[in-house]
Amino acid sequence: MMTETEKKAIQNDFKEQMDYDELLNCMRCGFCLPSCPTYIETDQQELYSPRGRIALMKGITDGVIEPDEEVTHSLDLCLGCRACETVCPSGVKYGHLLEDARSIIQSHKKQSVPVKMLRRGIFDELFPNQNRLEHVTSLLGFYQRSGLSKVVRKVGFMNLFPESMATMERVLPEVPKRKEIRERPRYFEHEGERQATCAMFTGCLMDTVFFTTNNATIRLLQKAGCDVLVPENQLCCGALHGHNGELERAKQMAKQNIAAFEHSGADYIVTNAGGCGAFLIEYDHLLADDPEWADRAKNFVSKLKDISAVLVTLEFHKTHRLKLPQQTVTYQDSCHLRNVMHTYEEPRLLLQSIEGIHFEEMEGANTCCGSAGDYNIVEPEMAMQILDHKMEQVVKTDAKTIVTANPGCLLEMKVGIERKHRTGSMRAVHIVDLLLEALDG
Amino acid sequence: MFSANEKKKFGKLKKGLIDIVGSENIDDSTSGRLVYSYDATPNYQSLPDVIVAPGSAEEMAAVLKLCNDMETPVYARGSGTNLCADTCPLKGGVVLLFKRMNQILELDKENLTITVQPGVITKEICDCVEAQGLFYPPDPGSMAIATIGGNISENSGGLHGLKYGVTRDYVLALQVALPNGKLIRTGGKLTKDVAGYDLTRLFIGSEGTLGVITEATLKLIPKPESQKTILALYQDLEAAGRSVSSIIANKMIPATLEFLDQDTLKAVEGFAHIGLPTNVQAILLIVQDGPAEIVDRDIQRIAEICREQQAVDVQLAASEEEAQKLATARRTALSALARLKPTTILEDATVPRSEIAKMVRAIADIAQKYDLRISTFGHAGDGNLHPTCLTDARNTEEMERVEKAFAEIFEKAIELGGTLTGEHGVGATKAPYLKWKLGEAGLEVMRGIKQSIDPKGIMNPGKVFADVSIEREATAK
Ligand SMILES: Cc1cc2nc3c(=O)[nH]c(=O)nc-3n(C[C@H](O)[C@H](O)[C@H](O)COP(=O)(O)OP(=O)(O)OC[C@H]3O[C@@H](n4cnc5c(N)ncnc54)[C@H](O)[C@@H]3O)c2cc1C
Ligand code: SF4
Ligand code: SF4
Numbered sequence: 001m002m003t004e005t006e007k008k009a010i011q012n013d014f015k016e017q018m019d020y021d022e023l024l025n026c027m028r029c030g031f032c033l034p035s036c037p038t039y040i041e042t043d044q045q046e047l048y049s050p051r052g053r054i055a056l057m058k059g060i061t062d063g064v065i066e067p068d069e070e071v072t073h074s075l076d077l078c079l080g081c082r083a084c085e086t087v088c089p090s091g092v093k094y095g096h097l098l099e100d101a102r103s104i105i106q107s108h109k110k111q112s113v114p115v116k117m118l119r120r121g122i123f124d125e126l127f128p129n130q131n132r133l134e135h136v137t138s139l140l141g142f143y144q145r146s147g148l149s150k151v152v153r154k155v156g157f158m159n160l161f162p163e164s165m166a167t168m169e170r171v172l173p174e175v176p177k178r179k180e181i182r183e184r185p186r187y188f189e190h191e192g193e194r195q196a197t198c199a200m201f202t203g204c205l206m207d208t209v210f211f212t213t214n215n216a217t218i219r220l221l222q223k224a225g226c227d228v229l230v231p232e233n234q235l236c237c238g239a240l241h242g243h244n245g246e247l248e249r250a251k252q253m254a255k256q257n258i259a260a261f262e263h264s265g266a267d268y269i270v271t272n273a274g275g276c277g278a279f280l281i282e283y284d285h286l287l288a289d290d291p292e293w294a295d296r297a298k299n300f301v302s303k304l305k306d307i308s309a310v311l312v313t314l315e316f317h318k319t320h321r322l323k324l325p326q327q328t329v330t331y332q333d334s335c336h337l338r339n340v341m342h343t344y345e346e347p348r349l350l351l352q353s354i355e356g357i358h359f360e361e362m363e364g365a366n367t368c369c370g371s372a373g374d375y376n377i378v379e380p381e382m383a384m385q386i387l388d389h390k391m392e393q394v395v396k397t398d399a400k401t402i403v404t405a406n407p408g409c410l411l412e413m414k415v416g417i418e419r420k421h422r423t424g425s426m427r428a429v430h431i432v433d434l435l436l437e438a439l440d441g
Numbered sequence: 442m443f444s445a446n447e448k449k450k451f452g453k454l455k456k457g458l459i460d461i462v463g464s465e466n467i468d469d470s471t472s473g474r475l476v477y478s479y480d481a482t483p484n485y486q487s488l489p490d491v492i493v494a495p496g497s498a499e500e501m502a503a504v505l506k507l508c509n510d511m512e513t514p515v516y517a518r519g520s521g522t523n524l525c526a527d528t529c530p531l532k533g534g535v536v537l538l539f540k541r542m543n544q545i546l547e548l549d550k551e552n553l554t555i556t557v558q559p560g561v562i563t564k565e566i567c568d569c570v571e572a573q574g575l576f577y578p579p580d581p582g583s584m585a586i587a588t589i590g591g592n593i594s595e596n597s598g599g600l601h602g603l604k605y606g607v608t609r610d611y612v613l614a615l616q617v618a619l620p621n622g623k624l625i626r627t628g629g630k631l632t633k634d635v636a637g638y639d640l641t642r643l644f645i646g647s648e649g650t651l652g653v654i655t656e657a658t659l660k661l662i663p664k665p666e667s668q669k670t671i672l673a674l675y676q677d678l679e680a681a682g683r684s685v686s687s688i689i690a691n692k693m694i695p696a697t698l699e700f701l702d703q704d705t706l707k708a709v710e711g712f713a714h715i716g717l718p719t720n721v722q723a724i725l726l727i728v729q730d731g732p733a734e735i736v737d738r739d740i741q742r743i744a745e746i747c748r749e750q751q752a753v754d755v756q757l758a759a760s761e762e763e764a765q766k767l768a769t770a771r772r773t774a775l776s777a778l779a780r781l782k783p784t785t786i787l788e789d790a791t792v793p794r795s796e797i798a799k800m801v802r803a804i805a806d807i808a809q810k811y812d813l814r815i816s817t818f819g820h821a822g823d824g825n826l827h828p829t830c831l832t833d834a835r836n837t838e839e840m841e842r843v844e845k846a847f848a849e850i851f852e853k854a855i856e857l858g859g860t861l862t863g864e865h866g867v868g869a870t871k872a873p874y875l876k877w878k879l880g881e882a883g884l885e886v887m888r889g890i891k892q893s894i895d896p897k898g899i900m901n902p903g904k905v906f907a908d909v910s911i912e913r914e915a916t917a918k
Contacts, residue, residue, distance in 0.1 A: 024834075027779035028481045030522050030586045034562075044540040046521075052476035059475045064486070070472040089712045089776035 002068065006108050010067045013104040014060045019097065023058045026051065026092045032084035037368045038077050041385055047074050050084035050094055057101050072105055077382060079375055080243055081335035081368035082278075095340070096285065099242055106245025170418065172411070176211040188218055188228040195225035195314050199266035201257075201304075203276045203407075204236035210407050216436040217272045217307050223439065224316040234260040239279035242286070254283045255293055258300045269300065272307045272432055274337025274406035280304050281341055306337055307432055308346040308405065317353035322438035324354055329434075330362045330399035332369055332390070332413060334406035347405055347431050354438045360397040364390070371412035383412075384419075391416040394426075402428045450511065451490060457507045458493055458535075461500055466541070468492045477536045480521040480528045482870060483784050484834050489516065489530035496541040498616055498624055498655035505653060505899075506622025508535055514902045517649040519560065519591030522583045524787060525868025527595070527648050531903035537653065539590055545569055546656070552630045553661045554613060559590025559654045566659070576664040578605035581864070582772040590654050596646030598864035600697045600728075600768060603822035605662075607864065609645045616656035617644055620895045630658060643890070648866050649901040651894045668696065668730035669740045670764035673747035674721040674754040678702065678805065678817075681723045682798030684750040685821045688727075689794050691746060693739050697728035698822025699771055700801075704831075705818040708777040713770040715763075721753065725821065726771055728764070774818045775829065782814070782831035788847055790854035791825040791863030803853045804828045811846040813839070825863035848911070851877065872907035 002010075032050040033039050039049035046052040053074055059065040075098065082095045198221050206214050221228045234257050238250035257280070261269055271277040284301045287293040311317065331347055338344040344366070352359050370386035394402055394416065402417075404410045413428035420426075429437075443451060458467050468474075469491040478488045490513075495501040508515045514534030521528050530536055539560030547556040548569065555570060555577070563584040570577050580599035581587060587597070593615070598607040614628035627640040644651060675681040681700060688695065701709070702723045710717040718724060725747065729739045744755045758764040779785045792800045801817065804826070808815035819826035828850060830843050851861050851874055861871050861878050876884055888906065891898075 021783055024783040025780065027483070027776055027785055028479055028521070029583065029776040029779075030481065030520050031583075031773070031776055033520070033586055046476040047473055049476075055476050055479065056472055059472075064478075064488070065471050065475050068471060070470050074472060089709075089773035090779040091712060091777075 007066045007068070010104060010108050011060055011063065013108070014057070014067070014101070015063075017104060018057060018061050018100055020061065022093055022097055023054060023061060025090055026054045026058075026088075027090055028055070029089070032088050032094075035083040035087045035367075037079060037081065037083070037370075037386055038382065041382060041389070048077055050088075050092075053078060054092065054094065054097065057097055067105065075101060075105070077379055079335070079368045079370070079372040079386075081372055082339040083335060083367060086339050095282075099245075099247065102243070102245040103247040104245075173209060173212070176208075181207065181211055184215070184230070186230045186232065188222050188230075190225045190227045191222050192225050194227070196227075196267040196310075197229065197265060198226045198268045198270045198310065199229045199231055199261050199264040199303075201237070201261075201269055201271045201276065201280065202230060202234065203271065203273050205407050206273050206276070210410075210430070213272065213407075213430045213433055216430075216432045217270070219436055220307070220311065220316070220432055220439070221270065223320065224311055224314045226310075226314070229264050229266060231260045231264050237276040237279045239275055242279055247286075250279075251286055251290075254286055254297070258283065258293065258296050261300060261303075262296065266303065268305050268310050269303045270305060270307055270310055272405070272430070274306065274334030274341065274343075275408055277304065277306050277343075278336030278340035306341055306343045306346070306405070308350055309341075309343050311435075312346040312349055317350050320439060322350075322354040322435065324356045324434075324438045326356050326358075327401055328358045328360050328397065328399045329354075329401045329403060330360050330394065330397040331365060331403045331431075332362065332394075332409055333366045334404060334409050335368045335372070337405050338366055343405075347403070350431065350435060351403060354435075360399055362397045362399070363393050365393075369409050369412045369416070371406075371408040387412060387416050388419065391420050395420065395422075400426055401434065402426065403431050403434055404428060405431050454507070454511055454513055454535075455491060457511075458491065458504065461503045461507065462493055462495050466494045466496065477518060477521070477528075477538075478530065480518075480523050480526060482524050482526040482529065482868070483786055485526040485529040485531075485869065487529055487531050488533070489536040490533050492536045492538060494538040494541050498542075498618060501537070501542075501653055501655050502618040502622050502624050504535070504537065505618050505620050509620040509622070509897055509899055512897050512899060514899050515653075516901050517590065517594070517653045519588030519594075520562075520583075520586050522587045523591065523595055523868065524789070524865045525648075525862070525870045525904075527866055527868035527901070527904055529869065531869060534899075539588060542655065543588075548573065549630065550575075553663075554630050554658050555661060556656065556658045557589055558656060559588060559593075561589050563587055563589055563592055570661050571664060574664050575661040577611065577659060577661055579608045579611055582775060584772070589657060589659075593645055593654055593657055594647060594649050595866040596864065598820060598823060598825065600699060600771065600820065602820050602825070602864075603698050604694045604696045604730075609642065611660045612641060612645055612657060613660050614658035615641050615644055615654055617652040618655050619652045620897065620899055624655065625652075628658070646866070648868060648904055650891065650905050651900060665696070665730035667733045667736055668728055668761075668764070669736050670697075670726070670728045670758035670767060671740060671744060671747075672718070672756045672758070672767070673725040673727065673744070673752040674718050674756070675723045675725070675751065676721055676753055677751060678723050678801050679798045680751040681725055682801040682821070684725060684747050684752065685797050686795050687746050687750055688743055689822070691742065693729075693743060695727050695739070695743065695822060696730040697726065697768070699726040699819070700724075700821035700826065701726065701771065701774060701818045702816055704781070704814075704816035705774050705778060705829075708781055708816075709770050709774055711780065712773055712777045713766070715766050715770055717767075717770065718754075725752075726767060728768070771818075775827070778816055778818075778829050778831065782833060784832050784834040785829055786832060786843060786847075787827050787829040787865075788850060789825065789827060789862040789865040790850050790859060791823065792854050792857045792859035794822065794824045796857040796859065797821055797824055797826070799857060800824075800826060800854065800859070804850060807846050807849050807853070810849075811842040813842060813846055815846070820863075823863065824859065848874070867905045869904050872903075872905055873909065873911040875905065875907065876910045 042048045238253035241250040283297040287297040369390045370383040402413045474488045479486045514532045516530045517537045518528040542558040543560030544558050578601040581597040592608045596609045707719045729736050814831045817828045
């Protein structure tokens with residue numbers, strides 16, 4: 001329960017910190033409603049729509065309502081997928097409003113000591129520190145390799161967690177040894193004719209749990225004629241922090257990343273995770289009020305591109321033969337890649353240029369799969385409801401391979417396959433892994 | 442805050458509502474009420490006491506009877522996209538939702554009708570019938586989100602108004618729940634029906650002030666065989682206006698004839714990125730449909746007329762896809778304009794088509810006189826323009842000027858033989874001006890009708906009928 005003083009304090013901060021012009025920019029036309037997954041999944045509850053959420057934020061700012069549990073629940077249930085932004089004719093920057101509102105509420109939350117410690121542990125100690133992350137990942141690797149995972153599954157330990165987490169544990173890829181991560185070179189030379197220099201943003205999860213996908217990305221870039229650098233001192237993009245109301249920490253991380261890439265001399269800064277890319281590409285907004293960093297952030301942002309956009313720009317699909325065994329393939333958009341980075345044609349174009357593939361567009365491929373960062377852990381019920389509806393569409397395409405462009409989506413689709421009992425007959429892959437497979441094949 | 446008495450009354454109301462619809466279909470939480478405290482009209486907000494979602498006509502009738510007995514105001518609410526504060530619960534009370542009454546009930550291909558519940562989204566109806574080679578023409582800009590119940594209650598128009606008419610022209614029959622708890626049926630699947638007063642038309646456009654529509658049967662027509670779209674570009678607003686009158690005077694009725702000025706073009710292009718011309722003062726978006734030879738002939742003649750009226754360029758949409766993009770982009774005009782300034786106040790003045798050029802001129806003059814930024818777009822072919830003032834509600838001095846400017850625009854529209862509102866309804870925003878159009882005697886007839894159907898005044902109070910009318914002389918030039 002929130003106390004009266006807490007509510008007052010939150011209200012004050014809303015008055016002082018929320019961007020009132022942006023709140024007014026919503027003219028309440030409702031054009032965004034049909035695009036919002038939570039509005040649809042709750043059978044059209046305005047409370048869980050973008051228009052409703054903006055009204056709640058404005059209501060608090062205007063002092064018409066208090067920030068009670070229902071308000072926070074409405075905001076918590078938002079996937080942050082930003083589908084509402086792309087359809088808003090008025091150009092309301094919903095994502096920024098949401099981030100600000102969450103940050104204010106978070107800063108006033110009285111958490112129980114264990115939750116607080118866990119949050120501090122995760123947000124302040126673990127993610128901003130690639131070393132520690134690698135360490136934890138290596139524990140996960142030990143857990144998988146030692147056979148402990150089998151024991152734990154047998155004993156039913158995971159049954160204590162929400163179903164989604166239990167399934168998630170089963171679908172995690174085999175993680176690499178810490179040594180492997182450590183020993184990866186920092187420079188890779190182009191193959192064939194030289195096209196460009198790329199600096200690889202490795203990401204926290206991508207460079208631990210999805211290490212092989214990062215390596216595949218580097219391989220593809222080399223084959224596309226790029227020299228690839230992996231700058232030192234980069235770390236997690238900060239998205240998890242930003243979306244969870246830890247904005248100050250996110251800013252610090254942004255600065256470290258900008259500094260890490262600043263002198264790389266690369267033509268492109270490349271990401272392969274829509275979720276990270278979308279956060280990185282808004283570093284300029286995040287640091288807009290910081291005179292020392294604003295321009296440096298702009299410069300960083302201007303070079304940032306998703307791997308599929310880089311490959312298409314370099315005409316990789318025209319200069320290389322891509323081939324796979326006959327199969328139907330479908331693509332699930334990463335919300336952030338699509339709605340924030342506006343990259344959605346390129347992955348489809350790449351897939352369609354693979355011989356042997358029948359590409360089947362899935363109905364609603366552009367809507368969120370329910371993964372949304374850590375959403376499936378925080379709001380498991382809604383996440384699973386969304387995922388099950390998504391899987392119905394996947395099944396309709398008859399696809400054997402579901403392609404995604406973001407680790408969260410990839411895991412979510414894997415969970416979906418398990419829930420549908422299609423393991424074995426259906427697989428989910430990251431687009432770069434499939435492209436590399438097609439190149440070798 | 443409720444007094445003890447009010448609390449008791451509310452408790453009784455809530456219990457009665459739960460008995461009818463079940464507790465899962467009512468919501469009286471603060472945030473639940475907040476999100477139904479507004480519609481698309483700027484500057485209006487008022488919290489209802491409770492939100493109710495009945496699941497059938499019978500439940501709806503029972504809810505109305507309960508509210509009537511307890512003298513509690515009710516507000517039917519579709520998607521809340523109206524632009525005259527029509528669903529703003531000004532006097533508290535009950536907001537009625539149709540999310541459980543949103544099914545298409547029947548598509549009758551022999552009689553060419555479709556029967557729907559009020560909560561169906563208009564676009565769903567259009568898509569459903571077009572898949573069968575049929576056509577439901579009324580297509581308000583908001584069709585992708587507005588409900589058919591809302592369309593009927595506002596008698597909404599759209600991009601097809603000029604040739605095909607408005608919602609009214611397609612409603613054959615209604616089922617309506619009345620404040621006394623009775624359900625009535627009006628009209629039928631008939632092209633001819635003179636049994637009694639035309640009650641169907643009485644409820645069309647009644648803005649939820651008489652009863653609640655619980656079912657509607659709509660007329661369909663065959664889908665036109667083909668269509669073509671052109672854009673005519675102008676450096677002179679009045680020339681665009683003259684083209685409209687001239688096309689019609691030359692006995693051609695295009696399916697769509699929309700006007701967009703430069704501000705609107707820039708705002709829409711800023712959202713849609715489809716290559717609209719932004720370096721001209723205005724464009725006309727013109728569509729003709731029908732058999733291919735006639736479409737070709739009309740489009741050619743319309744293009745000639747536009748050139749004669751000093752269009753600087755006339756462009757033909759290259760494909761069906763491009764034409765669709767243009768229509769879709771046009772539908773976003775109002776919301777897109779909202780990106781330019783914190784508050785967008787739009788009006789709906791309508792004049793006979795022959796007067797459109799004069800009205801365009803008058804709007805520009807009035808904007809200049811009051812030093813305001815007014816952009817104009819609209820259904821020019823219907824004589825229905827949407828002068829939209831881009832302002833900031835926090836600037837009270839400017840808001841006063843906005844009010845004066847719009848009073849003068851209304852004045853001018855009526856002087857040219859037009860009306861206050863062509864399609865958006867009277868609601869709360871235009872209620873004080875209604876007398877200008879109807880006169881005292883006209884208003885009296887309306888009050889009589891209202892009194893006989895809704896004697897306790899529970900249906901959407903504060904709308905259409907103003908507590909105080911603005912006197913015309915006081916604001917006249
Ligand atoms: C961007 C934008 C573009 C628009 N373009 C157009 C346009 O081109 N043409 C046009 O005419 N309008 C337009 N409108 C106005 C608006 O969309 C229409 O008036 C629409 O018909 C309202 O539908 P709704 O479902 O949102 O109804 P609401 O706004 O919820 O309700 C409108 C009125 O209908 C009443 N009502 C709703 N359902 C029922 C029912 N079942 N029984 C009785 N009364 C009921 C309400 O009480 C209220 O008085 C536009 C609005 C926006 C925001
Ligand atoms: S966020 Fe945009 S689309 Fe949604 S109601 Fe507001 S203005 Fe309309
Ligand atoms: S971000 Fe996604 S879930 Fe949140 S309001 Fe927008 S569309 Fe809905």
